[in-house]
Amino acid sequence: xxxxxxxxxxxxxxxxxxxxxxxxxxxxxxxxxxxxxxxxxxxxxxxxxxxxxxxxxxxxxxxxxxxxxxxxxxxxxxxxxxxxxxxxxxxxxxxxxxxxxxxxxxxxxxxxxxxxxxxxxxxxxxxxxxxxxxxxxxxxxxxxxxxxxxxxxxxxxxxxxxxxxxxxxxxxxxxxxxxxxxxxxxxxxxxxxxxxxxxxxxxxxxxxxxxxxxxxxxxxxxxxxxxxxxxxxxxxxxxxxxxxxxxxxxxxxxxxxxxxxxxxxxxxxxxxxxxxxxxxxxxxxxxxxxxxxxxxxxxxxxxxxxxxxxxxxxxxxxxxxxxxxxxxxxxxxxxxxxxxxxxxxxxxxxxxxxxxxxxxxxxxxxxxxxxxxxxxxxxxxxxxxxxxxxxxxxxxxxxxxxxxxxxxxxxxxxxxxxxxxxxxxxxxxxxxxxxxxxxxxxxxxxxxxxxxxxxxxxxxxxxxxxxxxxxxxxxxxxxxxxxxxxxxxxxxxxxxxxxxxxxxxxxxxxxxxxxxxxxxxxxxxxxxxxxxxxxxxxxxxxxxxxxxxxxxxxxxxxxxxxxxxxxxxxxxxxxxxxxxxxxxxxxxxxxxxxxxxxxxxxxxxxxxxxxxxxxxxxxxxxxxxxxxxxxxxxxxxxxxxxxxxxxxxxxxxxxxxxxxxxxxxxxxxxxxxxxxxxxxxxxxxxxxxxxxxxxxxxxxxxxxxxxxxxxxxxxxxxxxxxxxxxxxxxxxxxxxxxxxxxxxxxxxxxxxxxxxxxxxxxxxxxxxxxxxxxxxxxxxxxxxxxxxxxxxxxxxxxxxxxxxxxxxxxxxxxxxxxxxxxxxxxxxxxxxxxxxxxxxxxxxxxxxxxxxxxxxxxxxxxxxxxxxxxxxxxxxxxxxxxxxx
Numbered sequence: 001x002x003x004x005x006x007x008x009x010x011x012x013x014x015x016x017x018x019x020x021x022x023x024x025x026x027x028x029x030x031x032x033x034x035x036x037x038x039x040x041x042x043x044x045x046x047x048x049x050x051x052x053x054x055x056x057x058x059x060x061x062x063x064x065x066x067x068x069x070x071x072x073x074x075x076x077x078x079x080x081x082x083x084x085x086x087x088x089x090x091x092x093x094x095x096x097x098x099x100x101x102x103x104x105x106x107x108x109x110x111x112x113x114x115x116x117x118x119x120x121x122x123x124x125x126x127x128x129x130x131x132x133x134x135x136x137x138x139x140x141x142x143x144x145x146x147x148x149x150x151x152x153x154x155x156x157x158x159x160x161x162x163x164x165x166x167x168x169x170x171x172x173x174x175x176x177x178x179x180x181x182x183x184x185x186x187x188x189x190x191x192x193x194x195x196x197x198x199x200x201x202x203x204x205x206x207x208x209x210x211x212x213x214x215x216x217x218x219x220x221x222x223x224x225x226x227x228x229x230x231x232x233x234x235x236x237x238x239x240x241x242x243x244x245x246x247x248x249x250x251x252x253x254x255x256x257x258x259x260x261x262x263x264x265x266x267x268x269x270x271x272x273x274x275x276x277x278x279x280x281x282x283x284x285x286x287x288x289x290x291x292x293x294x295x296x297x298x299x300x301x302x303x304x305x306x307x308x309x310x311x312x313x314x315x316x317x318x319x320x321x322x323x324x325x326x327x328x329x330x331x332x333x334x335x336x337x338x339x340x341x342x343x344x345x346x347x348x349x350x351x352x353x354x355x356x357x358x359x360x361x362x363x364x365x366x367x368x369x370x371x372x373x374x375x376x377x378x379x380x381x382x383x384x385x386x387x388x389x390x391x392x393x394x395x396x397x398x399x400x401x402x403x404x405x406x407x408x409x410x411x412x413x414x415x416x417x418x419x420x421x422x423x424x425x426x427x428x429x430x431x432x433x434x435x436x437x438x439x440x441x442x443x444x445x446x447x448x449x450x451x452x453x454x455x456x457x458x459x460x461x462x463x464x465x466x467x468x469x470x471x472x473x474x475x476x477x478x479x480x481x482x483x484x485x486x487x488x489x490x491x492x493x494x495x496x497x498x499x500x501x502x503x504x505x506x507x508x509x510x511x512x513x514x515x516x517x518x519x520x521x522x523x524x525x526x527x528x529x530x531x532x533x534x535x536x537x538x539x540x541x542x543x544x545x546x547x548x549x550x551x552x553x554x555x556x557x558x559x560x561x562x563x564x565x566x567x568x569x570x571x572x573x574x575x576x577x578x579x580x581x582x583x584x585x586x587x588x589x590x591x592x593x594x595x596x597x598x599x600x601x602x603x604x605x606x607x608x609x610x611x612x613x614x615x616x617x618x619x620x621x622x623x624x625x626x627x628x629x630x631x632x633x634x635x636x637x638x639x640x641x642x643x644x645x646x647x648x649x650x651x652x653x654x655x656x657x658x659x660x661x662x663x664x665x666x667x668x669x670x671x672x673x674x675x676x677x678x679x680x681x682x683x684x685x686x687x688x689x690x691x692x693x694x695x696x697x698x699x700x701x702x703x704x705x706x707x708x709x710x711x712x713x714x715x716x717x718x719x720x721x722x723x724x725x726x727x728x729x730x731x732x733x734x735x736x737x738x739x740x741x742x743x744x745x746x747x748x749x750x751x752x753x754x755x756x757x758x759x760x761x762x763x764x765x766x767x768x769x770x771x772x773x774x775x776x777x778x779x780x781x782x783x784x785x786x787x788x789x790x791x792x793x794x795x796x797x798x799x800x801x802x803x804x805x806x807x808x809x810x811x812x813x814x815x816x817x818x819x820x821x822x823x824x825x826x827x828x829x830x831x832x833x834x835x836x837x838x839x840x841x842x843x844x845x846x847x848x849x850x851x852x853x854x855x856x857x858x859x860x861x862x863x864x865x866x867x868x869x870x871x872x873x874x875x876x877x878x879x880x881x882x883x884x885x
Contacts, residue, residue, distance in 0.1 A: 017188040018094035022061040026074040028084065032593040032617065034076040066092045066128065080648070091128070095190050098125035098133075098182040100197045102280045104205075121165040121197065123180035129187060133163035136179040149174065167199075175200050197279075198235070205281025206233030208257075208274055215289040217380055218264050226288065228257040228274035237276035237284070244271035264290070291380060314363040318376035330359040333375040401428030401476050403457075403487035411492035415576055416466055422459040422491045424474035432476040439473035439490050453477075466526065469495045498577030499525035501570075507584045511625035512560055512673060520570035520581035521552040527574055534571045537564075547572075560585070565674065589627055589670035589677025590619035595650060612655045612684050616668060621645040625672040633667030633681075655684065711752075711866075714767035714848070719760060721752045721768045721851065737799030738860035743832040753862035754851040756801065764853040770846045772812070773868065790873035791821070791847050792836040793866040797828040801856030805863075808848040809839045820850070832864070836873040 016022055028034050038059045061068060069092040077083035103120045125131050135142040135152060142165065144152045151166040167174045178199060183192040211227040218224055230237050239257040241248060249268055253260040261268055269290050277283040318330070330349055332339040339361070341347040346362040359378075363370055404425050414420045426434055434454040436445065445452050446461045446468055454474075461468060475488035500523040510516045525531060535542040535555045543555060553572075557564050568583040595615035621627060626644055634655065645651070658664060663685040670677040713720040726740050726747045737756075742749030754766045795805055806820035822837040839847075847868070851861045 013089050013091055015091045015093060015188060016064060017190060018066055018092050019063050022059070022064045022068075022090065024059040024072060024074070024088065024090075026057050026076065026086070028057070028076040030076065030078050030080070030084075031595050032078045032080075032619075034078040034084070037075045037077075039073045039075065040070055064090075064092055066094050068092065069128075093128050093184065093188045093190060094126075095131065095182060095184050095193055096126040097193050098123050098131075098180050098195045100178070100180050100195050100279060102197065102199070102203065104203070104281070117170040119167040119170060119174070119199065119203075121167070121178055121180070121199075123163050123165070123182070123195070125182035125193060127182065127184050129184055131182045131184055134181045134183070135163070135165045136181065137176050200234065202234045203280055204232060204234050206237035206276035206278050206284040207231045208237075208239070208276045208284045208286055210274060210286045210288055212288050214287075215291045217291045222264050223260065223262045224264055224290065226259040226261075226272055226274070228259075228276075228286065230257070230276055233276065233278050233280070233284075235278045235280070237278040240275050240277075242273050242275060244273075261290075312366050314366050314370075316361045316363075316374060316376075317358060318360070318378070319358045328357055329379050329381055331377040332359070332361050333377065335372045336375070339374075401426065401432050401487055403434075403474065403476060403489050405474075405489050405491055409491065411494050413494045413496060414464055416464065416495055416497035418464055419460070419462045420464050420493065422461070422472055422474075422493065424457040424489050424491065426457045426476065428476075434474050435477055437473050437475075439471035441470065443470070464493075464495055466495050466497045466524075469493060469526070494526070496526050496574075496576040499523075499528075499531065499572040499574055499579035501572050501579040501581050503581055503583075505582045505584075507586065509586055509588055509590070509620075509624050510560055511587055511623075512562065514560055516557045516560055516564075516585055517554060518556075518568055518570070518581075518583045518585075519552055519554045520572065522547070522572055522579070525572070525574050525579070526576070530574065532573050534573070536569050536571075537566055542568075557585070560587075587624050587672055587674030589621075589624050589672050589674070591678035591680045592616040592618050592630070592651075592668050592670060594668070594680060594682045608660055609656070610658050610660055612658060614653045614655055614666065614668075614684075616651055616680070617648055618645050618651070618670065621647060621649075624677070625674060627670045627672055627677075629671045631667075631669040631671060631676065633669075633679075634664060658684070711768050711770055714769050717767045717850075718764040719754070719766050721766050721849075722755050723750055723752055725750045737801070737858040739796040739798070739832065739862045740830075743794040743796070743864040749864075751796075751862050751864040753796075753860050754853065756803075756853050756859040757857050760853050762803075762853055762855050766851045766853075768849045768863075769810070770848070770866070770868075772844045772846055773841075786840045786842045787870065788872045789839050789841070790836055790869045790871060791839050791867075792834065792869070792873070793849065794832050794834050794864045795824070795828075796830075796832050796862040796864075797824065797826070798830040799854075799858035799860060800827060801854040801859035802827045802861060803852040803854030803859055804850075805861050806850040806852070807835070807837060808850065809841060810846045810848050811841050812844045814843070836875075838873045 014024070024038070026036050026038075028036060036057050059072065059074075069090050071087055071089045073085060073087045075083050075085045101122045101124075103122070105118045105120075121135075123133055123135075125133075142150055142152065144150075149168050149171055151168065153164055153166065163180075165178065165180075176199060178197050179194050180197075181192050181194040184190050186192075207230070209229055209231050211229065216224060216226075226241070228239055228241075230239065241252075241254055241259045243249075248254075248259075249261060251262055253262075257274065259272065259274075271287050271289050273285050273287040275283050275285050332347055339345060339347065344364045346360075346364065348360045348362070349358075359376065361374060361376075406423055406425055409423050412420060412422065422436070424434060426432065434457045436452045436454060436459045437450065438445065444450055446464075452459060457474065459472065459474070470493060472491045472493060473488055474491065476486045502521055502523060506518075508516055508518070520533070522528075522531065531547040532545065533547065533553045534544045535553075545553070547553070553570060555568070555570065565586055566584075568585060570581040570583075571578045572580075593616055595617065618627060621644070630651075630653075632653075655664075655666070663683055665681060665683050667679050667681050669679040725742065726749075738753060739751065741747050742751045752768060754760075791807065791809075793807070797805060802825070804823060804825040807822040808817050809821050810816065821839060822835055824835070839845075847866075849863055849866075853859060
């Protein structure tokens with residue numbers, strides 16, 4: 001399973017085991033430094049990583065899961081040319097424990113006490129890649145045709161995912177332990193999984209019994225325990241509880257076969273099922289229903305004096321809300337005596353125009369003898385909850401309900417953030433409940449509900465917002481004592497708010513003498529019919545006016561002066577307040593961008609100082625006035641720059657007299673006539689070491705930090721060296737090659753090595769190239785005696801397929817060397833060794849380390865701690881060296 005991927009590789013599929021750490025690295029070049037963005041297309045709709053992005057060169061996912069497989073994209077862009085995009089498909093491998101399910105069939109009787117019995121053992125395991133199955137009886141391997149009483153086959157519809165073991169006409173020897181082994185052939189080191197099922201003459205599917213009534217009627221707040229026991233099944237079944245809703249209530253407690261529900265509420269009503277499973281046959285399931293009532297009966301018992309005229313028809317409605325409604329029973333009493341339905345007194349328990357759980361008493365042609373108290377009684381079947389009732393008094397005068405909006409209360413005009421009260425006057429006996437809702441659109445009320453109740457006809461809204469503008473309907477509730485048509489009225493609410501504008505804040509950079517245009521646009525406002533605007537620079541009014549047909553205003557400075565730099569504001573004003581656009585007009589230069597792609601150290605032949613070539617480009621140089629100088633945080637550079645800087649132009653400045661081995665923070669600031677612009681900061685670190693008392697320069701590369709100590713990968717080789725540490729490199733796939741730690745014995749230390757696994761083939765070459773080192777002549781008129789340098793490194797060449805490690809000297813202006821300065825081939829044992837070779841360059845030079853792949857995968861060559869010192873090599877290690885001509 002590969003561990004790293006870069007934009008430079010052509011690898012198309014990356015395989016990884018579930019639970020391991022995924023690391024995908026994008027190695028990108030370009031200037032300005034590109035921004036890297038990782039995205040992923042999901043493997044499934046439910047993938048929670050869909051559309052996720054990571055803005056970094058390395059995408060890191062610890063303990064990767066199967067749903068995180070899919071195609072990952074690395075996109076690099078810096079605003080120049082087309083973005084660079086590479087993609088790779090990540091395939092997550094896994095193997096779950098297999099599950100065996102057993103099904104039995106019994107044929108017709110043969111003789112008096114004999115039955116033909118056939119058993120099917122089905123084995124299933126989730127996996128990627130597809131799984132292979134094998135069956136064992138005890139220690140014996142079962143295969144198709146090996147036993148006349150055994151068939152092994154694959155159902156057509158499973159497409160290779162299931163294997164069934166069929167035991168025909170069950171025999172005594174068939175009662176045994178059966179093992180199903182699932183295998184993905186050790187892909188990514190995933191070992192086989194197995195499950196054992198013991199088949200006996202008592203093997204049977206589960207059966208259970210519920211020790212509860214059905215339905216169970218409970219009082220509010222009561223604690224209920226549901227008990228389930230097993231009455232059969234071999235192996236012993238496991239018990240679980242499920243609910244008709246998605247999940248059991250959070251407060252529920254399951255202990256063995258007992259489910260306890262403390263403090264029952266209406267939300268807990270429903271069907272609860274006990275399920276027993278032992279993977280034999282179908283699971284056993286028994287259910288019971290919990291009935292819990294929640295009642296309110298209308299008319300309101302406090303509104304108990306309703307009046308109706310003689311000779312009219314009266315319809316009294318009584319509503320009860322309970323769960324489930326079909327368990328309700330109703331009754332009607334007159335003056336305490338039971339009423340029966342008749343031609344003049346019609347009792348109904350269903351009405352298509354109203355919700356379930358209602359009963360109606362319809363009195364036709366009201367007579368004087370019908371005056372009295374009528375009582376609606378409701379209860380639940382089976383008892384458990386006491387009866388509740390409601391009285392309605394009928395007398396000789398009538399006060400039907402009425403509804404109106406007070407004068408001056410519609411429309412209501414308020415400011416955003418105020419508290420407002422919408423009011424409807426209601427009268428009648430009994431006084432009905434008022435229901436408030438939005439009348440002009442399918443929108444929720446301010447409290448989030450679709451409908452709000454009010455007993456006094458007032459709807460109070462705190463901190464009103466612009467979204468609450470609209471029409472509000474107030475209406476009498478449907479169950480107001482008598483079945484009369486609901487009355488309704490409408491209140492208009494108008495919420496005024498200050499204008500919303502764009503842009504809220506914007507910085508404009510412009511040079512002197514050029515024009516600057518600022519545009520402020522109104523997005524929304526109320527009221528919007530009278531809008532005025534005011535443009536200001538600081539506190540000075542520049543321009544004012546009113547909007548006509550347009551929704552935007554523009555202010556232009558035709559020729560920018562020094563006095564024109566500053567903060568411009570545009571206030572757009574209505575009765576509710578003002579919205580403000582702010583523009584900061586400045587001649588401030590954009591920040592420079594350091595050039596990071598190549599490192600250019602200048603090596604001086606002096607013991608305590610070093611130099612560095614600082615390189616950068618200027619962002620958007622033509623937007624502002626000409627940049628006349630740069631300020632360096634180390635020291636100020638006041639020399640004027642000749643000519644005009646163009647976009648992408650590389651600017652160079654040599655930093656000298658830097659003290660070894662100090663690091664420096666460099667702040668670079670562009671300067672125009674406006675003054676200083678935005679700064680950019682970088683840190684310069686001395687990449688070598690200096691030993692007190694030593695007069696020679698000393699360069700060291702240890703590969704502990706990216707980029708690889710200024711080394712680069714040769715673009716003309718076959719593959720790249722890989723940076724790694726023993727702590728992250730998994731060597732168990734090829735345990736007989738490569739180092740087990742870095743050359744200092746650290747598992748966390750980094751080194752470089754060539755990975756010889758597929759798709760590498762024998763003879764493939766990987767080259768690692770150092771930066772250029774300058775050779776400063778001691779005699780300005782020539783170099784009669786070229787200086788000597790000692791090039792050294794540590795190497796590890798362990799494995800039976802080790803190829804060759806070469807070291808070359810590459811000089812500017814010289815043809816590529818035909819022979820290496822140092823070379824070694826073959827297995828050198830599981831240990832780090834040191835190599836040193838003296839070189840005598842006559843021009844700026846590089847050193848090249850070349851690894852050549854041997855005949856097999858056990859051929860990983862590693863290097864560490866590369867050094868370059870002035871002077872001939874001393875104390876050469878006992879390794880054969882090739883002379884360099």
